[in-house]
Amino acid sequence: MKKVLLSCVILILAFTAKAEFINIGVFYSYDIQSFHFQVRAGKYTLYSEQGKVKELDNSIPIRVDYEEGKVKIYEKGKFLGAFDKINFVGVGWYNHFMIQSISPKGLERRYDDNLKIFSQRKKMLLVNNIDLDNYVAGVVEAEVGRKPKKEYFKLQAIICRTYALSNIHKHLMEGINLCDEVHCQAYHGKSFFAPIVEAALQTRGAVIVDSDIQLITAAFHSNCGGQTVNSEDVWTKPLYYLRSVKDTFCLDKRNSVWEKRIDAHRWENYLQAKLPSKHVDSIEREFEQINRKVFFAAEDSGLSFEDLRHQFLLRSTYFGVEHRGNEVLLKGRGYGHGVGLCQEGAMEMAERGYNYAEILHYYYKGVHIIDLSALDFFKED
Ligand SMILES: [Zn+2]
Numbered sequence: 001m002k003k004v005l006l007s008c009v010i011l012i013l014a015f016t017a018k019a020e021f022i023n024i025g026v027f028y029s030y031d032i033q034s035f036h037f038q039v040r041a042g043k044y045t046l047y048s049e050q051g052k053v054k055e056l057d058n059s060i061p062i063r064v065d066y067e068e069g070k071v072k073i074y075e076k077g078k079f080l081g082a083f084d085k086i087n088f089v090g091v092g093w094y095n096h097f098m099i100q101s102i103s104p105k106g107l108e109r110r111y112d113d114n115l116k117i118f119s120q121r122k123k124m125l126l127v128n129n130i131d132l133d134n135y136v137a138g139v140v141e142a143e144v145g146r147k148p149k150k151e152y153f154k155l156q157a158i159i160c161r162t163y164a165l166s167n168i169h170k171h172l173m174e175g176i177n178l179c180d181e182v183h184c185q186a187y188h189g190k191s192f193f194a195p196i197v198e199a200a201l202q203t204r205g206a207v208i209v210d211s212d213i214q215l216i217t218a219a220f221h222s223n224c225g226g227q228t229v230n231s232e233d234v235w236t237k238p239l240y241y242l243r244s245v246k247d248t249f250c251l252d253k254r255n256s257v258w259e260k261r262i263d264a265h266r267w268e269n270y271l272q273a274k275l276p277s278k279h280v281d282s283i284e285r286e287f288e289q290i291n292r293k294v295f296f297a298a299e300d301s302g303l304s305f306e307d308l309r310h311q312f313l314l315r316s317t318y319f320g321v322e323h324r325g326n327e328v329l330l331k332g333r334g335y336g337h338g339v340g341l342c343q344e345g346a347m348e349m350a351e352r353g354y355n356y357a358e359i360l361h362y363y364y365k366g367v368h369i370i371d372l373s374a375l376d377f378f379k380e381d
């Protein structure tokens with residue numbers, strides 16, 4: 001039954017999901033004690049747990065201070081009240097606001113939609129309650145900047161939307177869905193770059209699912225160095241759509257190759273500590289890695305390239321080794337864990353005219369792009 005329904009669903013070409021809102025903890029790594037809220041577009045109404053406080057226009061900033069576990073608000077120096085929580089709710093057709101921090105000083109960001117503020121763990125938590133696609137546009141800009149082709153922005157929008165929804169409970173205990181750090185997805189506020197905003201809207205509601213209609217783990221990395229990695233080689237869990245693929249699109253990019261020199265004693269000491277004794281003297285100390293390998297030097301060495309990557313803070317696991325006097329020279333390819341979509345390869349594919357669906361299916365094998373509303377439907381099934 002599911003299969004029949006799925007084939008109907010994937011025929012839907014226009015993504016028509018209704019607006020979904022999501023709660024993002026913003027300025028998450030900061031301890032904001034005091035800031036100004038300024039309306040930049042539209043209209044806002046300020047509510048507290050006691051009800052409506054006032055209507056706001058864009059002429060007067062509202063000062064918000066956190067003192068003794070209470071959120072205190074002021075307008076032009078006049079005290080408006082102390083509350084447990086307040087909500088700035090956009091009530092116009094198109095609403096966005098700016099936050100300018102007073103303590104710590106000098107942070108300034110702009111956001112779409114609504115702002116909720118409440119006290120938690122002796123901190124004031126700032127939460128951007130935002131339309132999913134507005135959030136996706138902000139994330140795409142924070143993650144990849146403005147340089148790529150628009151088709152690439154569409155692809156990245158679908159990936160970031162899928163990631164957000166499959167991690168929607170990541171900060172549940174704190175009363176938010178996601179934070180704005182790389183721990184979840186980097187998000188520095190509203191995108192003002194039209195191709196990115198359009199890409200988010202033109203793919204509205206589009207998410208990637210596997211053959212069981214579950215949101216996929218939409219892994220991506222900067223550059224695979226010419227070959228992506230099977231998921232289980234990094235994270236132990238095999239996922240059928242995260243298979244190693246050869247990639248020639250990323251070979252001549254910023255993050256295609258790297259070199260690192262390491263003190264030979266440090267390197268050898270680590271190998272001696274980690275390799276089984278039967279291997280310590282017998283394995284090759286110098287080698288190239290033509291195709292990606294999981295284990296250092298020999299299949300049964302027990303020492304993975306992933307371990308070495310973490311120990312020596314390497315850009316990738318895709319490297320060979322040469323000895324140069326007191327140093328070892330690691331010659332590597334790619335940047336990142338290597339699983340899933342290779343961003344620099346995908347950007348090159350977009351440059352060459354591939355559409356977002358073609359690029360997506362190149363890196364994620366046997367997945368489907370469906371509308372979020374269909375996903376909700378399947379969830380109820
Ligand atoms: Zn997070």
Ligand SMILES: [Zn+2]
Nearest residue numbers: 224250342345
């Ligand atoms: Zn690549």
